[in-house]
Amino acid sequence: MNIDFLSNQPEKINEVSEMIFKEFIIKTGSGMKFEDVVKHFSNTKDNRFPITLVALENGECLGTVSIFENDLKIRDMYKPWLASLYTKPEYRGRGVGEKLIAKTIDVVKELGFNELYLRTEDASDYYRTRGWTYLETVSDEKHEKIDVFKVKCI
Template sequence: MPRLVSLRDHLEYSDTFALWVHQQFAYEYSEQLLVDWQDEFREGQSNGEWQTLIALEDGQLLGGAALAKDDLAERPELGPWLACVLVAPQARRRGLAEQLIEGIYSQARAKGHERLYLHTHDRGDYYAKRGWEYRELFHAWGKEHWLMERKL
């Protein structure tokens, strides 16, 4: 049974999860070296920029999601953000993404936040079915993306 834990308390998984994010969302990181992203992401666990929950099972990393202070440089007035939602291929179809996202909602509520934002180019329907509202369409990283928000 997977357990959700704070990456801040298990930094040995930080570089691996950052690698997965860098690969999965390569269009966003095309101008940032992997090693620089790994450093930024690891530091973000303690400075509050990328507060991440990860799913572990038998010492194996299965996925994660982050409560990000800023995930869209063009919109600094918005935040916090649900970001870096990712489940390893072998662990999909087990409801882990849902659990991770719910965990981020709980973290955000505990910090007094009333809403979250996210951006996606291909998963809008997934989030809309889960209470997220489409806010606006924008163009970034060579793709059209939806900016979405959700009241907590």
């Protein structure tokens, strides 16, 4: 399995956009259109935010993760953020997510950051068991409870 920048794999932009649209846009009721998601992923970089990584094996995209400067407006003091971690269901349990997270931490460290943050509504146990430190629970503009975590980039 290889982890690469989506910006190096432009042929995967539509596939990544589809995964994220189905998992994070439709399910959350966001009004964002699919075309907007494609446009976003068409503009990701490898050395400044937003950054998107993809897990690849034999040309197949197994999953993705992004790095945003901020992923929670009410906590703009925290930077940067791991966002939109997604592994296709048929590849779950194979360490794809862990490899994407490890590469994300490496990228953030190379960019000069000592910490990485994330928000989750329903995967707190996943991150706790992988060494992330719980910081707080907040409510967003939709009044959803969001757990905020951080990890040291060492």
